[in-house]
Amino acid sequence: MSLRRLPRGALIASALVTGGLVLSGCAGYPGHATAPARTVEDNSGHGGPPGAAAAPATPAAGLKLRRAAEVQVKEIPALGPKTLKKIPESAKQAVVVTGDAPDSSSSTVVLYVRDPAKGWEPVSDPWSAHNALHGWTEKHYQGDLHSPAGVYGLTDAGGRKKDPGTRLPYDHRSAFVAAGTGFEGESLAGAFDYVVAINYNHKPGTTPLDWTRPMGADRGGGVWFHVDHGGPTHGCVSLSEDRMKELLRWLEPSKNPVVVMGDVSMLGE
Incomplete structure (x- = not known):
């Protein structure tokens, strides 16, 4: 069935769901589970305000730790x-x-x-x-x-x-x-x-x-x-x-x- 045959209400709901999936993919980080798409119920106050669960600081901190490990100063092996x-x-x-x-x-x-x-x-x-x-x-x-x-x-x-x-x-x-x-x-x-x-x-x-x-x-x-x-x-x-x-x-x-x-x-x- 083409999109032109869908009722107007169904078309809007489909757009909301599709947009939510796309946004959730951009927030993903290798090695971490992708956050589920946010629904209308998420804005009602149940489980915290919108956006509170997504903490981009964690991946950034992880990257900084990895970079620090990569440039760790090397000593000569076997020297005490x-x-x-x-x-x-x-x-x-x-x-x-x-x-x-x-x-x-x-x-x-x-x-x-x-x-x-x-x-x-x-x-x-x-x-x-x-x-x-x-x-x-x-x-x-x-x-x-x-x-x-x-x-x-x-x-x-x-x-x-x-x-x-x-x-x-x-x-x-x-x-x-x-x-x-x-x-x-x-x-x-x-x-x-x-x-x-x-x-x-x-x-x-x-x-x-x-x-x-x-x-x-x-x-x-x-x-x-x-x-x-x-x-x-x-x-x-x-x-x-x-x-x-x-x-x-x-x-x-x-x-x-x-x-x-x-x-x-x-x-x-």
């Missing part, structure tokens, strides 16, 4: 509050070295950048690395064959080979030579082709070869990132030659890069 507090606010780059265990000479390196709004985000895959023969210590001494756990600046670089394109000050000279063999009989030749000084007992702004020891000679020093020779180190962290060149090119002095290093249990404190 004690370690996080040691990272300066000015640091926008972090090299995280995570040892397999307190007495392990194997570790993993991941590079992170800090976004002002989002927090820390990884920008590399995990890289395999070596650290000291006897693992990690939070109080390093000369000759203890441990890598010093902690958070340290990365300000100076150098090597026997030419600068691969780093923005750090780079000391290129033949004095970067490692002689002899490692703990597993491997050759140390080429280990110091590329190095980055780790500012543990190192004077920032000087060549990695500077032997000034701010905490005293007994606390060791000369702790570097250097080229991996296939075995444990005396205290340094070693990466493959390709990774060392990648690290050197990535570090930016203006972003105050740091290294965060230690075994997984120490970093989790």
Whole structure:
């Protein structure tokens, strides 16, 4: 039956019902039931005044909560509050070295950048690395064959080979030579082709070869990132030659890069 054949009263009632359904659809919110169409009885005062049941503030509040969760500041995974507090606010780059265990000479390196709004985000895959023969210590001494756990600046670089394109000050000279063999009989030749000084007992702004020891000679020093020779180190962290060149090119002095290093249990404190 066409609309033209309906009685006038029936046509008006049909328009009211249809209009109510359309309006109720506009007020719907994903995940919420659509409110039923309001009838003439709704205006009589039974159940409250018209419009009182529809509270648009609830969906809006939900959207705000979701947006806040989406931009929640991220921290570096596996770092506990004690370690996080040691990272300066000015640091926008972090090299995280995570040892397999307190007495392990194997570790993993991941590079992170800090976004002002989002927090820390990884920008590399995990890289395999070596650290000291006897693992990690939070109080390093000369000759203890441990890598010093902690958070340290990365300000100076150098090597026997030419600068691969780093923005750090780079000391290129033949004095970067490692002689002899490692703990597993491997050759140390080429280990110091590329190095980055780790500012543990190192004077920032000087060549990695500077032997000034701010905490005293007994606390060791000369702790570097250097080229991996296939075995444990005396205290340094070693990466493959390709990774060392990648690290050197990535570090930016203006972003105050740091290294965060230690075994997984120490970093989790």
